[in-house]
Amino acid sequence: MRDFIIKFAQTIGQIVTAPMLILFLLSKNKQVIILDVRRWIKIVDNMNQPSADWVNLLYLLSTHQEFRNLYYYRIKQSDSIGFVLVQVCRIFYKQCPSLFIDCNNIGSGLFVQHGFSTIISAESIGENCWINQQVTIGYTTKGRPIIGNNVTISAGAKVVGKITINDNVQVGANAVVVKNVPNNCVVVGVPAYIVKKDGVKVKEQLI
Structure with a gap:
């Protein structure tokens, strides 16, 4: 029933x-x-x-x-x-009122889980990305972020400025990313640093 x-x-x-x-x-x-x-x-x-x-x-x-x-x-x-x-x-047909999407190009398969208070203002976003609630992808006077393929940006994270988040990156909850992130990394913290790279645990600063 x-x-x-x-x-x-x-x-x-x-x-x-x-x-x-x-x-x-x-x-x-x-x-x-x-x-x-x-x-x-x-x-x-x-x-x-x-x-x-x-x-x-x-x-x-x-x-x-x-x-x-x-x-x-x-x-x-x-x-x-x-x-x-x-x-x-x-x-x-109302949309989510606190989810804002302003991007020149977004690849297929973008998934937004809980779009509450989320701003997606990137230069471009690749394929099969995942964005959680209260995320800010924003610009500075220098420009907006470029997001690669298969990137996950967890709840509360901030990705700001003219930077590149490369492919297969996971941005941890509440992390603040203001520098480029290489492929195949997990970054956490304020400011963000690398805790896993190519499947290996590390502790490296972003450059």
């Missing part, structure tokens, strides 16, 4: 959000959106029941405001028509 009620509620939610599919159909970023959907579903779908991409898209739009923020970002990146349509959809 419980599973039936959950499924019924999900179906109603998908019906209500169905008009948002118009944005997808008009978008030039369909493939990127589909890749976003597949990663989010892999992470959040506890029931693990395979469904068509468009069904999963509606599920995410109806249940995760953070996904709506990313969806609107993808649509706006398509063209001016998409930008106008997003402004209309925002009236009826």
